[in-house]
Amino acid sequence: MDVAEFDRFADEYLETHARNIAVSGESPEYFARYKVDEIRRVWTARARAEPKTILDFGAGIGASLAHFRRAFPDAEIIATDVSRRSLEIAEHRNADAARFLVYPGSGPPAPDGSIDLAFSACVFHHIPADEHVELFSRLRATLAPGGWLVIFEHNPINPVTQHIVATCAFDDNAVLIPSGLMRRRLAQAGFGHVEIAFTGFFPAALRGLRGLEPALKALPVGAQYYALAHG
Numbered sequence: 129m130d131v132a133e134f135d136r137f138a139d140e141y142l143e144t145h146a147r148n149i150a151v152s153g154e155s156p157e158y159f160a161r162y163k164v165d166e167i168r169r170v171w172t173a174r175a176r177a178e179p180k181t182i183l184d185f186g187a188g189i190g191a192s193l194a195h196f197r198r199a200f201p202d203a204e205i206i207a208t209d210v211s212r213r214s215l216e217i218a219e220h221r222n223a224d225a226a227r228f229l230v231y232p233g234s235g236p237p238a239p240d241g242s243i244d245l246a247f248s249a250c251v252f253h254h255i256p257a258d259e260h261v262e263l264f265s266r267l268r269a270t271l272a273p274g275g276w277l278v279i280f281e282h283n284p285i286n287p288v289t290q291h292i293v294a295t296c297a298f299d300d301n302a303v304l305i306p307s308g309l310m311r312r313r314l315a316q317a318g319f320g321h322v323e324i325a326f327t328g329f330f331p332a333a334l335r336g337l338r339g340l341e342p343a344l345k346a347l348p349v350g351a352q353y354y355a356l357a358h359g
Contacts, residue, residue, distance in 0.1 A: 164195035179244035186251030190218025264317030320359035326350030
């Protein structure tokens with residue numbers, strides 16, 4: 129999907145997304161929240177100092193911003209996207225949550241060594257595969273010593289995910305990324321340590337079981353996964 133397509137879908141994104149994921153029994157808000165909550169959980173479990181700066185790469189209409197502001201209240205948050213219209217909507221929804229910057233599609237998304245936590249949610253399956261390693265390298269360069277890059281993506285072997293992507297208008301040109309391939313591309317970009325964790329095992333009807341998900345993170349059947357890269 130090119131910039132013009134992102135701009136075109138920006139105004140109808142929430143409605144389209146909500147309709148598309150109805151099979152899960154959850155709203156777009158739930159999926160935005162659980163990603164940030166998972167990062168907060170892992171960050172706290174590893175007793176890390178609070179991040180001073182967070183980069184939301186491919187922030188879109190800002191679905192994650194309020195959750196980052198809640199989970200990391202003292203961090204400076206930078207939201208960047210190639211779609212100017214998406215960022216206009218994001219800023220309207222979250223004016224005080226972040227600093228908003230249009231990413232031109234090339235060059236560094238933030239100054240080198242300036243970011244403690246870089247985050248991207250379901251963005252890279254829209255980006256041509258031959259650009260991934262270079263973009264990961266740029267994101268790696270933005271990280272401060274000890275910084276993390278966390279990439280959430282759809283799990284292409286999950287049948288519900290396959291259905292959702294196949295029936296989503298703004299995923300027409302999406303190419304899903306297997307977790308093993310994601311790991312290799314991050315390693316090619318220079319990351320010395322890459323962890324993969326699977327998430328999204330239980331739909332709303334089984335929400336009572338979601339507390340088990342951290343124990344299931346190695347099972348490659350969740351609806352999504354995330355890669356945590358550093359070093």
